[in-house]
Amino acid sequence: MKAPILRFASIQCLDDAAFKACRVRLRRCFPIGICFLLTSQTLRSSEFVSETRQLETYFLSLVLALAIHGMLTLPALLVVFSRAHYRSFFSNIGLTLVTAFGTSSSTVTSLEGKVGLNTLVVRLLAPLLATLNKDGTAIYMTVNTVFFAQRSGYHFTFLDLLATSTVTMIVSSATAGIPGQNETNHLFLHTTQPVVGTQVSAACTTVEAVQNVRFRWFKNGRLLTGSERDGRIRLRTFPEVSTLVIGPLEEGDSGNYTCTGTAGVKSDSYTQTLYVLVPPKWIQEPSDVSVREGDNVTVSCSASGKPPPAIKWKRKGGKAQAPDNNTHGGTLKISKAITSLSGVYVCTADNGLTGGLERNIRISVFVPARFEEKFMVQTVRRGEGATLQCQAIGDSPLEVTWSQDKKRLIFAPVTRYEKFESNTENGVTSELVIPTTDRSDAALYSCVAKNEYGSDERNIKLLVVEVPAQPLDLRILEVWSRKVNVIWSEPYSGNSPISNYIVHYWRDRDGAHRLMEQTVPSSQTSATISELHPGTSYSLTVTAQNEVGQGPPSDPVRFLTAEEEPGGSPTDVWAAAKGPTSIAVSWKPPPRDLWNGVLKGYYVGYRAAESSQPYSFKTVETVADNSQEVTLVGLTKSSRYSVIVKAFNAIGSGPPSEALLVRTLDGDVPLPPALTLISSKDSAFKVKWTHSKATTAPVTGYTLHYQKNSGPWHHIPVVASDDTSYTLTDLDGGATYKVYLTASNQFGRGGGSEAIIINTTNQGHDWNWVFYKDPSLVVPAASFFIAFLVVITVVSVCIKKTKAHKALEKSLEAEKRQNYGEAAQQQQRYIDVTEKRTRSDYATIQSRRSLSGSYKIEELRSAVPPRGYNTTEAKDRRRSSLRKSSASSHLYDSAA
Structure with missing residues (x-):
C-alpha cells in the first residue's frame, strides 16, 4: 500500500468530487496556481512595500544560494572525490545534469566511459549530483521554509536553521532521479489563510487505487469524531478519499492533524500542522495622559493575535515611534516631556489580518510656573538706577509678585519702586525698577510666579555698591628717622570688596609739599612708610579703594621723624683777616634738605696752617638771619690759619666745609667809626x-x-x-x-x-x-560809578513807562471810537452799582495827552480786583463799556 498523503486546503466548500479530481495531471498545474496565489496575497496586503522588500530578499537569497552551490559546492565535491579537472568534467557531464532534472539517470551511466571516471565514483557521484540538483529541491525547500516561517512571525535560531537544512536535504534525497523511485506527491493550498471565523477543509487520499481503506483522523494524537464541538468538525469518508471540514475556526483549533489509512495489515499515516490565524485584539488599550513638563511619560499599548501583531506608535501627522521591545505590545516612552511634544498619538496593532487596531490618545504637557535661574547677585552703583528682572515660564494666567526681605512690596504712586510686566512666548517677564538706588535698597528681593499648576520663587540679592568709607582710628605706632609704622581700622567696604588702600603723605612745613603715596593690599590694615627725611614733619592720610573708586581720606595724622646728623656742610663760607689777631668768618646754612632736623648752631674750627694738632672750635648758635658770621680773636699776628665750619643739631654735627687759609694782618685795622x-x-x-x-x-x-x-x-x-x-x-x-x-x-x-x-x-x-589802596582815589571813583548806575536805571524805567503809556492810550482811543460810534444807534448801556459790590482799588497812570487832544494831565484808572475776588466770574462778564466823565475828565472801567 502506498503512503497516504494529508493535504490541507482552506477553501469554503470542498466536496468529495473535487478531491477525487485532484489527480496527478492536476497536481502538475498546482505550481502555477501557487504562483498566482502568492501574487494575489501580496497585492492585497496593506503593507505592500514591506512585502515587496521581503520578496526581494527571498529572491536574492535563493540566487545567492544557487550560485554558491553551483560555483563552489559542486566543483569542490568533484575535486575531492574524483580528482578530475572540474572544467572538462562539467563540459562532458552537462547533458547528464540536464537529464537529472528529468528524473532519469540513464544518461549519467551512459556517459561513464566518456567522462573517464571510476565506476565506484560514478555510482556515488551520479546519485549525489542528482539529489543535489533535481529541481533544486534542497535549496528551494530550505529557503521557502525560512521565508514562510518569518512571514508567520517565527524567528529561526542558528540551531533551527541547521535542523531545517538537514531535514530538507534528507527529504530532497528521497525524490532524486534514481531509477526505480516513485513519483513525488505535493501539497496544494487552494484558498486564503485559516483565520478565526472562517472554514478549512483537508483531504486524505491514496496515490494509487486501493480497496477497503479505513481512514481515521487525529488531533494532537486524540481521535476525532464528527460530533465534536457542536458540529464544527465534520468528517466524510469515500472509498479512496477522506475529508475533514472545520468551521467556523476558533483559536483552539490549531494543532497537528494526522490522517491514518489502514488496508488489511498495512497502514500508513500523514501529519499536517494547522495554524489558525487570529486578528489582533486589545489587551491594554491606551488612554489620554496629562503630565507635568520635565516628567517622563510612559503609555502602554498591547494587543494579542496570531501571528502576534506588530505594535507601532506614531504622532498624528508625524513619523512612527520606535516600539518597546515587547512581543505582545509596545510602550511609548518620552523622557523629560516638553510642551512641543503635546498632541495626538496613535497606537496601531496589525498582524496582516483584517484592518488592524488603532487607538488615538492625547498627551497634554502642562507647564507649572517656574524660573530657570533661582538665585543671582546683582550689583548697582549708589545713585544709579537698578532694574531687577524675573522671567517666569508657565501656562497662562501667570501672576508674579515681588517682596523685599520677605516683605511683600506694594506698588503705590508714592513708593520709590515701579513694576513693569510683559508677556513672552513662554510666560511673563516682570521687572522691578528702582530709579535711584540708596544704601537702604540693598536687600534680598524675591519674585514669586504662580499659576494653576504650581508656583516657583526666584531670589535676587541686590548689592548697592559705593566707594568705601574713610578708614577709622588711624594711628602712628612707631617713628624712626627715615620710616614710620601706621595702623588703621577697616572701613565699610561699600558692598564691594576693598581692593587696596592708598597711603598719602607729604611734608607739612619747611620744604616742598609734594604729595607721595604708597599702595597697601586690602589684606593689611597697617603699613610701613620708608624713604622719609629725618627730622621732618609729615602729614598722613589713608584712603580705601574698591572697584567703584576711591573713598574719602581718613582724618590726617601728623608725625615728626627722628633727627640725624646734618647731611651737608655750610655753604658760601668766607674768611678774612680783621686785624693782626682776628679773622672774620661768614657762611650760610647747608641746604634745607640736609639739615636732618633743627640746626642748633655751628662749630667754627681754626688752627695754624702748618700744625697737625686738632682744630679748636668756637660754638656759634643759630640766628634767624640766613647768613651767619663770627670773628675769631686771640690769634697770632702775621700767621696763616686754616678755618672750617660745621653745622650741628641735637644728634650731632655734620661734615665740615672746605678748609680756608687766612693770614692775619701785620698791623691793626681802623676801629669802627x-x-x-x-x-x-x-x-x-x-x-x-x-x-x-x-x-x-x-x-x-x-x-x-x-x-x-x-x-x-x-x-x-x-x-x-x-x-x-x-x-x-x-x-x-x-x-x-x-x-x-x-x-x-x-x-x-x-x-x-x-x-x-x-x-x-x-x-x-x-x-x-598802589592806587586801589589809596582812599583818596577809591572813594570818589566809587561814588561816581554808583551815581552813574542810578541815573541809567532811572532813565530806563522812564522810557519803559512812556512806551507802556502810549500803547495803552492807543488802545483806549480805538475802543472809545467804537463805543461812541454805536451810541448813535442804540442806547448807552449802564450797570447799576449796588452797595453789596466790593470796592475796587485803582491803579493810576498819568497821561500827557487826553483823548480830546488837549495836553492836560489826565489819569487812566483801571479796576484792580481786591484780594479774594473771583477772577473766574470776572472773565465770564461781558466786555466793559467806557464812558467819559465831564467833571473829572477820567476814563473809568465799567463795573459790569
Missing part, C-alpha cells in the same frame, strides 16, 4: 662820622654800606679827607634804609659802625604806589 644822621629828604639823606686816632696806621678810605627795605646791600667807597660827611642822593621817597660805615687802612678794612635806620619822605612820585 661813629655814624650819625644829619638830615633826610624825599630822595636823599646826609650822614656824618667821627673816627678814633688810636691806630698807628692812618685811614686811607671809607665804605658806606646801605640797604633798602631788607633788599640787597650796596657799597659806596668814600675817599678819606677832612670832610667827614656824605650825602646819598637819588633815593626812593617813603622808603626805609639801613646804613653803616667801615674804615680802611694799609692793613685792611676795619669793623662796621653801628647801623642806623633812615626813613625818606614821600613828596615825590612813588612808582611803587
Whole structure:
C-alpha cells in the first residue's frame, strides 16, 4: 500500500468530487496556481512595500544560494572525490545534469566511459549530483521554509536553521532521479489563510487505487469524531478519499492533524500542522495622559493575535515611534516631556489580518510656573538706577509678585519702586525698577510666579555698591628717622570688596609739599612708610579703594621723624683777616634738605696752617638771619690759619666745609667809626662820622654800606679827607634804609659802625604806589560809578513807562471810537452799582495827552480786583463799556 498523503486546503466548500479530481495531471498545474496565489496575497496586503522588500530578499537569497552551490559546492565535491579537472568534467557531464532534472539517470551511466571516471565514483557521484540538483529541491525547500516561517512571525535560531537544512536535504534525497523511485506527491493550498471565523477543509487520499481503506483522523494524537464541538468538525469518508471540514475556526483549533489509512495489515499515516490565524485584539488599550513638563511619560499599548501583531506608535501627522521591545505590545516612552511634544498619538496593532487596531490618545504637557535661574547677585552703583528682572515660564494666567526681605512690596504712586510686566512666548517677564538706588535698597528681593499648576520663587540679592568709607582710628605706632609704622581700622567696604588702600603723605612745613603715596593690599590694615627725611614733619592720610573708586581720606595724622646728623656742610663760607689777631668768618646754612632736623648752631674750627694738632672750635648758635658770621680773636699776628665750619643739631654735627687759609694782618685795622644822621629828604639823606686816632696806621678810605627795605646791600667807597660827611642822593621817597660805615687802612678794612635806620619822605612820585589802596582815589571813583548806575536805571524805567503809556492810550482811543460810534444807534448801556459790590482799588497812570487832544494831565484808572475776588466770574462778564466823565475828565472801567 502506498503512503497516504494529508493535504490541507482552506477553501469554503470542498466536496468529495473535487478531491477525487485532484489527480496527478492536476497536481502538475498546482505550481502555477501557487504562483498566482502568492501574487494575489501580496497585492492585497496593506503593507505592500514591506512585502515587496521581503520578496526581494527571498529572491536574492535563493540566487545567492544557487550560485554558491553551483560555483563552489559542486566543483569542490568533484575535486575531492574524483580528482578530475572540474572544467572538462562539467563540459562532458552537462547533458547528464540536464537529464537529472528529468528524473532519469540513464544518461549519467551512459556517459561513464566518456567522462573517464571510476565506476565506484560514478555510482556515488551520479546519485549525489542528482539529489543535489533535481529541481533544486534542497535549496528551494530550505529557503521557502525560512521565508514562510518569518512571514508567520517565527524567528529561526542558528540551531533551527541547521535542523531545517538537514531535514530538507534528507527529504530532497528521497525524490532524486534514481531509477526505480516513485513519483513525488505535493501539497496544494487552494484558498486564503485559516483565520478565526472562517472554514478549512483537508483531504486524505491514496496515490494509487486501493480497496477497503479505513481512514481515521487525529488531533494532537486524540481521535476525532464528527460530533465534536457542536458540529464544527465534520468528517466524510469515500472509498479512496477522506475529508475533514472545520468551521467556523476558533483559536483552539490549531494543532497537528494526522490522517491514518489502514488496508488489511498495512497502514500508513500523514501529519499536517494547522495554524489558525487570529486578528489582533486589545489587551491594554491606551488612554489620554496629562503630565507635568520635565516628567517622563510612559503609555502602554498591547494587543494579542496570531501571528502576534506588530505594535507601532506614531504622532498624528508625524513619523512612527520606535516600539518597546515587547512581543505582545509596545510602550511609548518620552523622557523629560516638553510642551512641543503635546498632541495626538496613535497606537496601531496589525498582524496582516483584517484592518488592524488603532487607538488615538492625547498627551497634554502642562507647564507649572517656574524660573530657570533661582538665585543671582546683582550689583548697582549708589545713585544709579537698578532694574531687577524675573522671567517666569508657565501656562497662562501667570501672576508674579515681588517682596523685599520677605516683605511683600506694594506698588503705590508714592513708593520709590515701579513694576513693569510683559508677556513672552513662554510666560511673563516682570521687572522691578528702582530709579535711584540708596544704601537702604540693598536687600534680598524675591519674585514669586504662580499659576494653576504650581508656583516657583526666584531670589535676587541686590548689592548697592559705593566707594568705601574713610578708614577709622588711624594711628602712628612707631617713628624712626627715615620710616614710620601706621595702623588703621577697616572701613565699610561699600558692598564691594576693598581692593587696596592708598597711603598719602607729604611734608607739612619747611620744604616742598609734594604729595607721595604708597599702595597697601586690602589684606593689611597697617603699613610701613620708608624713604622719609629725618627730622621732618609729615602729614598722613589713608584712603580705601574698591572697584567703584576711591573713598574719602581718613582724618590726617601728623608725625615728626627722628633727627640725624646734618647731611651737608655750610655753604658760601668766607674768611678774612680783621686785624693782626682776628679773622672774620661768614657762611650760610647747608641746604634745607640736609639739615636732618633743627640746626642748633655751628662749630667754627681754626688752627695754624702748618700744625697737625686738632682744630679748636668756637660754638656759634643759630640766628634767624640766613647768613651767619663770627670773628675769631686771640690769634697770632702775621700767621696763616686754616678755618672750617660745621653745622650741628641735637644728634650731632655734620661734615665740615672746605678748609680756608687766612693770614692775619701785620698791623691793626681802623676801629669802627661813629655814624650819625644829619638830615633826610624825599630822595636823599646826609650822614656824618667821627673816627678814633688810636691806630698807628692812618685811614686811607671809607665804605658806606646801605640797604633798602631788607633788599640787597650796596657799597659806596668814600675817599678819606677832612670832610667827614656824605650825602646819598637819588633815593626812593617813603622808603626805609639801613646804613653803616667801615674804615680802611694799609692793613685792611676795619669793623662796621653801628647801623642806623633812615626813613625818606614821600613828596615825590612813588612808582611803587598802589592806587586801589589809596582812599583818596577809591572813594570818589566809587561814588561816581554808583551815581552813574542810578541815573541809567532811572532813565530806563522812564522810557519803559512812556512806551507802556502810549500803547495803552492807543488802545483806549480805538475802543472809545467804537463805543461812541454805536451810541448813535442804540442806547448807552449802564450797570447799576449796588452797595453789596466790593470796592475796587485803582491803579493810576498819568497821561500827557487826553483823548480830546488837549495836553492836560489826565489819569487812566483801571479796576484792580481786591484780594479774594473771583477772577473766574470776572472773565465770564461781558466786555466793559467806557464812558467819559465831564467833571473829572477820567476814563473809568465799567463795573459790569
